[in-house]
Amino acid sequence: MASRPGGLHGPRIVALGGGHGLSTLLRGLKVRTDDLTAIVTVADDGGSSGVLREELGLLPPGDLRDCIVALAEAEPLMTQLLQYRFGRGTGLEGHAFGNLFIAALAEITGDFESAIAKASHVLAVRGRILPSTLENVRLYAEVRERGNPNADPFVVYGQSRIAKARGTIERVYLVPSNAKGYPEAIRAILHAEMIVLGPGSLYTSVLPNLLVADIRNALRASSALKVYVCNVATQPGETDDYTAEDHVRALCAHLGAGFCDCILVNSNTNFQLPPHSGSTMVRPYCAEANGYRVVLEDLVDREIPWRHDAHKLAEALLRLYGAHDVPS
Incomplete structure (x- = not known):
């Protein structure tokens, strides 16, 4: 090396x-x-990340959490804890503990990027984890009915819905398109x-x-x-x-x-x-x-x-x- x-x-x-x-x-x-x-990417809008995004106005933490776990040098129990997903409990079911941890850090530190930095420090992350944008972007797709190339494409809104549309994806785009x-x-x-x-x-x-x-x-x-x-x-x-x-x-x-x-x-x-x-x-x-x-x-x-x-x-x-x- x-x-x-x-x-x-x-x-x-x-x-x-x-x-x-x-x-x-x-x-x-x-x-x-x-x-x-x-x-x-911060375009995720499904599952636990999607709920926190809607309820708290937070950027989706799920993919960033996975990166923290991948790069962490902390004890295995700590990384296991971050990936733990509640299987029951009103309001808790489906949430990953790590997502709630990042959400709490965002409330404590005052912003999302500081939350990721603090989580990375606590878990001894080897490397840096950065969002591509801090703006509340949404992913859209133009999808055409599979097997029917002459059909007009239809628009699917939201990252979590695109694969479920089961059509041929023509293109994807972000809204807003001018996100910094x-x-x-x-x-x-x-x-x-x-x-x-x-x-x-x-x-x-x-x-x-x-x-x-x-x-x-x-x-x-x-x-x-x-x-x-x-x-x-x-x-x-x-x-x-x-x-x-x-x-x-x-x-x-x-x-x-x-x-x-x-x-x-x-x-x-x-x-x-x-x-x-x-x-x-x-x-x-x-x-x-x-x-x-x-x-x-x-x-x-x-x-x-x-x-x-x-x-x-x-x-x-x-x-x-x-x-x-x-x-x-």
């Missing part, structure tokens, strides 16, 4: 996304670099040596960060190595039957060509996923075009083959970084 001035090790890495994909990535990277920043990027997140992107997009839900975790214009513009301006990590399995209601190239095509449609340097794709698809999951392994076909190159690696978690193996993924990313000519 490369050393930097001040005794720090590893490249300055920024990871953008949300959900299980981002937390898996962070678990693999946190032992391989001392300078890791997660930039997390969080300044610390923008600075992190501009100073990064490697930026990782994904893995995670394509339309509801990865893209919402990049629909914030300031974040998207910083990504384009950054001289870092930019890598998109394609999902290993399709997601019901979002990316049914998608190949790796379909994922990239959707990103290009929203962000323009040349949004990254490399596409990292899982090559090991010899798994039969449970029929009830509604998912299939993403076929690794992806033509090299639009200024990026495609890298195939065995990235799958053999125990949970619809997810990445955290350590395989981290090692593959660092190999890409090591082979990349980093601007001075």
Whole structure:
């Protein structure tokens, strides 16, 4: 692992996304670099996060909580406590303790970003966790009836409803469309040596960060190595039957060509996923075009083959970084 001035090790890495994909990535990277920043979507409006968002006017804490748990060096009991979800109790059922903890910290400190910083300090987080924006953004999608390409698209409101629409997603967008990027997140992107997009839900975790214009513009301006990590399995209601190239095509449609340097794709698809999951392994076909190159690696978690193996993924990313000519 490369050393930097001040005794720090590893490249300055920024990871953008949300959900299980981002937390898996962070678990693999946190032992391989001392300078890791997660930039997390705040478009979630379902479950416990959605309730707290509506009741307290709070940004949704769920994805940020998952990142805190992934990067925490605290006792296992503490991280288990953060992920504990109440199974009963009027007003408590369905809530994750960690979400309530962050909500309480926001009330005590007076703002959401201070709450995340304090939670990170208490739990000895290795790295930084930042929202992509502090504005109350909502995710919308234009969806077309599946199998009927001539049908007019209809609009679905809310991140939690998009996959349930069970149609073909044409595009997603944020309201308000002019939401300002969080300044610390923008600075992190501009100073990064490697930026990782994904893995995670394509339309509801990865893209919402990049629909914030300031974040998207910083990504384009950054001289870092930019890598998109394609999902290993399709997601019901979002990316049914998608190949790796379909994922990239959707990103290009929203962000323009040349949004990254490399596409990292899982090559090991010899798994039969449970029929009830509604998912299939993403076929690794992806033509090299639009200024990026495609890298195939065995990235799958053999125990949970619809997810990445955290350590395989981290090692593959660092190999890409090591082979990349980093601007001075």
